[in-house]
Amino acid sequence: MSARVKDEKTRPPVSREAVVAAALRQFAERGYRVTTMADIGAALGVRGPSLYKHVTSKQELLADIVFTTMRTLIAAQHRAVEAGGPAAVRLRRAVEAHVRYHATHREQAFVGNRELDSLTEPTRSQILDLRRTYEHGIRAVIEDGCASGEFPATDARLVSFAILDMGMGVATWFRAEGEHDIDSLAYSYADMALRMVGLDTRGRES
C-alpha cells in the first residue's frame, strides 16, 4: 500500500528517457494537467521531487514529447517525398508514412494534438510552425499533381487538411490488437487520399 508502484530493490534505474516515457503514457491517458509529478514518479517507483534530477520541469517533459513527435513526422514525410516520381506515388508514400506514425505512436500523436494549448510560449508557437511546415509538405505534393495535370483540379489546401485530419484521427481509435494491421491500414488510407484528389485507384496508378 506504499505510494511506490515498484519495490526499491527491483526498480530499474531512473533515466531521463524513462521519465519521458512514463510522462507520455500518463499525459495520453489522463491529460497533462491532471497528471502530477508524483504520478509520473510513482510509475517509476520514486517520489515526485526525485524527477527533478532528470528534468527541469513538467512543462519541459511535454515540450520534449511534442518536439520529438513533430520532428519525427517531418523527417518521415521528407523521406517519403524526396525520392521523387509521379505525384501520385509521392502522395501515397507521404500518406502511408503519416498514417503509420499515427498508428504506431498513438500516444505521441494524441498528446501532440490535444495538449497543444498546454504548451507555454515560445514552445507553442514553435510547434505550430512545425505543423505548418508539415502541412505545406503534403500540400506541395498535391499542388504538383494538380499543376502537372496528373490530378484533376482540386483545392489543394482543403484536400491536404482533410487528408492530414483523417490520418490524425487514426491515433484516436486505432488499437494494435484490433482488426486492422498497420500495413493494410496505411495502404487503405493512401487509397482514399488518391481518390480524394480525383484518381481512380481501381485502375493503373501506384
Next chain:
Amino acid sequence: MSARVKDEKTRPPVSREAVVAAALRQFAERGYRVTTMADIGAALGVRGPSLYKHVTSKQELLADIVFTTMRTLIAAQHRAVEAGGPAAVRLRRAVEAHVRYHATHREQAFVGNRELDSLTEPTRSQILDLRRTYEHGIRAVIEDGCASGEFPATDARLVSFAILDMGMGVATWFRAEGEHDIDSLAYSYADMALRMVGLDTRGRES
C-alpha cells in the same frame, strides 16, 4: 481595473444560457481545467461564486455543452438521412450536415473533442455512447451503398472513421472570415466523401 469586465449598471442580466455561452468560449480558447469560475464570471461582469445561482458546478457546464453538441449532431444526421433516396444522396447530405455543424459550431465541436477526458463518469461514458451512435449512423449509409452495389466494396468502418475525422478537423482550422464559405466547404467535403467510397463525382451522381 476592477476584476469586473463590465460596469454593473450596463451589465445584462446573468442567465444560465449566458453562463454556458461564456464557459463555452473560454473552454474552447483556453481549456476546461485552466478556465476558472472566476474567469467565467468576469466575462459576465460578476464574481465566481455568483455563478452558483445558475449552475451547480463547473463540471455541469461542460456536460451541458457536450450533451447539446452530440444531440444536435445526431438530430442533424437523422434529418439528413431519413428522407431516403440513393445511398450517395444520403451520404452527401449526412456529410454536409456534419461539416456544416463543425464549421458553424467550432467551439462546441472543439470542446466536445478535446475535453472528453475532462468529463467525469457517468457523463463520459454516456457521451461516448452518443458518439458511437453517431458513427454508426454514417456507417449504416455506407454499408447500404456497398450492399446495394452502389458503392464499390470498401471497408465501411474505416471509411466512416476517415470521413468523420476529416469533418471534425474542420472545427480546428475553419474561420468564418477565411477564403471558404460554408456552403462550398460542405459541398467539397461531401464530394471527397463520395470519392472515398469509390464514386466518380465528376459524373452523374447527386
Next chain:
DNA sequence: CCTACCGATCGGTAGG
C-alpha cells in the same frame, strides 16, 4: 450577487 474563507491540490525548492 457579494466577501470571506475552507479544504484540497500541486509544482517546485531546501537540505539532507
Next chain:
DNA sequence: CCTACCGATCGGTAGG
C-alpha cells in the same frame, strides 16, 4: 532519492 514545506491556485460554501 528522500521528507518537509512553501507559495499559489481554485472549486465550492457560508452567510449575508
